[in-house]
Amino acid sequence: MNIIIFGPPGIGKGSVSGLLKDKYRVPHISTGNIFRESSDKRIRHYLEKGLLVPDEDVMRVVEKRLKEKDCQNGFILDGFPRTLEQAGFLEEKGVKISIVLNLLGDTDVIVARLSGRLICPKCGAIYHIRNIKPKKKGICDKCGTELVHRKDDQPDVVRNRIDVYRKQTKVLIEYYRKRNLLVDIQADGQLSDVVNNITAVIEDKV
């Protein structure tokens, strides 16, 4: 089961992927996470400058990851491909894609969700001013650290990130739609509903 997942920042791709990963026993491969954990000098350089990592470096890292043992039964690719060249690269390498999930959501809903988000700078736990309140205001339940807003979660920044995402992925969405692999999933509702819809689509299609 080789899945690609698309969705604007803040739609909950991470949570959705986490549940699918458990259900189908395939790894969730997020290029964001691979990069953050990478000690590769070139990758570090781009990240520290806040620049997009060039195609050739991304492809090198992804190719290596897909060859690891846990990918034998499939994977969930998140954050890749990001360009047509990268999509072509997967084809070239003979990586067969079973389904491409296109998570859709309203910009205002995402902005509201993200701008209320609080994160623990120490353990990474995520809270929300309205939806997932910590027991003690402003303090992490798990480790007692003071919670912070991420700069990335400010409304203007979120809107901008969503715009950039939509512009960047437009051609990829078309690419996979033409190949009859793309499935649109309304994803700004309850996580459990979203995952149930996806599961139904996967079982129907794959």
Ligand SMILES: [Zn+2]
């Ligand atoms: Zn914490």
